[in-house]
Amino acid sequence: MTALPTGVGTGIGSMPGVDAPETATVINGELDLAYLGELPGRGIGADMIGRMAALLVDMPIDTATWGYRLGSRGSSVARRARGFLGADLDAIEEVWDNAGFIGTGRPVKVQVAGPFTLGASIELVNGHKAIRDRGALRDLVDSGTEGLVEHVAEVNRRLGATVIVQLDEPMVGAVIDGTVPPLTRFDVIPPIALTDVAEALRSVAERVGVPMIVHNCGQPRWDLIEALPGIGHGVDVTRVLGDLENLDRVTLDGIGVLIDRGDVLVAGVLPADREDRRARAETVATGLAALTDRIGLPRKVLAQNIVVTPTCGLAGAAPDWARTALGICARAGELLAADPQAL
Numbered sequence: 001m002t003a004l005p006t007g008v009g010t011g012i013g014s015m016p017g018v019d020a021p022e023t024a025t026v027i028n029g030e031l032d033l034a035y036l037g038e039l040p041g042r043g044i045g046a047d048m049i050g051r052m053a054a055l056l057v058d059m060p061i062d063t064a065t066w067g068y069r070l071g072s073r074g075s076s077v078a079r080r081a082r083g084f085l086g087a088d089l090d091a092i093e094e095v096w097d098n099a100g101f102i103g104t105g106r107p108v109k110v111q112v113a114g115p116f117t118l119g120a121s122i123e124l125v126n127g128h129k130a131i132r133d134r135g136a137l138r139d140l141v142d143s144g145t146e147g148l149v150e151h152v153a154e155v156n157r158r159l160g161a162t163v164i165v166q167l168d169e170p171m172v173g174a175v176i177d178g179t180v181p182p183l184t185r186f187d188v189i190p191p192i193a194l195t196d197v198a199e200a201l202r203s204v205a206e207r208v209g210v211p212m213i214v215h216n217c218g219q220p221r222w223d224l225i226e227a228l229p230g231i232g233h234g235v236d237v238t239r240v241l242g243d244l245e246n247l248d249r250v251t252l253d254g255i256g257v258l259i260d261r262g263d264v265l266v267a268g269v270l271p272a273d274r275e276d277r278r279a280r281a282e283t284v285a286t287g288l289a290a291l292t293d294r295i296g297l298p299r300k301v302l303a304q305n306i307v308v309t310p311t312c313g314l315a316g317a318a319p320d321w322a323r324t325a326l327g328i329c330a331r332a333g334e335l336l337a338a339d340p341q342a343l
Helices: 018-032 048-053 074-100 115-121 134-159 172-177 194-208 224-226 238-242 250-259 283-297 319-339
Strands: 063-064 065-071 105-112 162-168 211-217 232-236 265-270 306-309
Touching: 018 074, 018 250, 018 319, 048 063, 048 074, 048 105, 048 115, 063 074, 074 134, 105 115, 105 134, 105 250, 115 134, 115 172, 115 194, 134 162, 134 194, 162 194, 172 194, 172 224, 194 224, 224 250, 238 265, 238 283, 250 265, 250 283, 265 283, 265 319, 283 306, 283 319, 306 319
Parallel strands: 105 162, 162 211, 211 232, 232 265, 265 306
Antiparallel strands: 063 065
16 A cells, blocks of 8 residues: 655645635645545535535435435435535546646545544434444445545546545544434433444555545544554644643653554644634744654654644635645645754
8 A cells, every 4th residue: 555645734625615626726736735625615515424425325315404314315415415526526637637747646635524423423314323323334334435435446537646535533532432412312322432443444444445544633532543553643733732841641652652653643733713823834843843852753753754734624714824724734744854853
């Protein structure tokens, strides 16, 4: 399996606005590790769950009172989601064609909702969360993986790219801890063992067969990260960088174990929802250097084991900050790759 590119910056997934060609132009203009943007501002079918609705095989998703629900064939939501995905693919293909990138093997990242966040976000026909039904969850894992394999193949066919997959799992901690909000207070959703979660995510990675990142913009789950070697992990490190002198042992050990075993830390270093006028690529790079020094890791890991990103998707950001944040991440990645010892 091809390794994840490192010493680069990228984005998490979502972007502001509704214009797919403009979004593709911004992303590919700012980043060496480009990605297929998501535009939730377009409405139902365009968000993280909608993107997965476009990929599920023989499990159509429709809308319900409180969000998404497994539906029947011919679902208008599934058709709408596939239309948005097709428009996004058309937009990036045109940008790559104009830039001469097609067929070069340039890396590109695609993002989809991971199976546990998907299961915790959609309802079954009876109104219960899908995560409550282990059989339904297995079906979501299998259907999503099959659709993801087809998606990767289509992106590769269109772009001739090295495809990287990011599984977005912001709710995985609630799944493991048994705190997913139920239908009613009497309908408790039991936790799913960490070992079962890790096994399912490993199976997705193995079946898709391309470099993979698991991203969680919530509280880092170092226990899950430890159980998933060979995968990159997206972690919000803004609090860490702001208080290096008082890092707790769990965080120190978590980051140390991840990098020391040769895996990639996808470090969320910039706020996703608001502008930070003090942010500079140089301060981001020196902060990450100070972090590795504090943990006791050699500076070479900055070039070999770190990707720089905002903390989460940029859909809630102003367009100017979205562009600026991507540019800062890209430049910070270049600084990490160029001469880590000079930071």
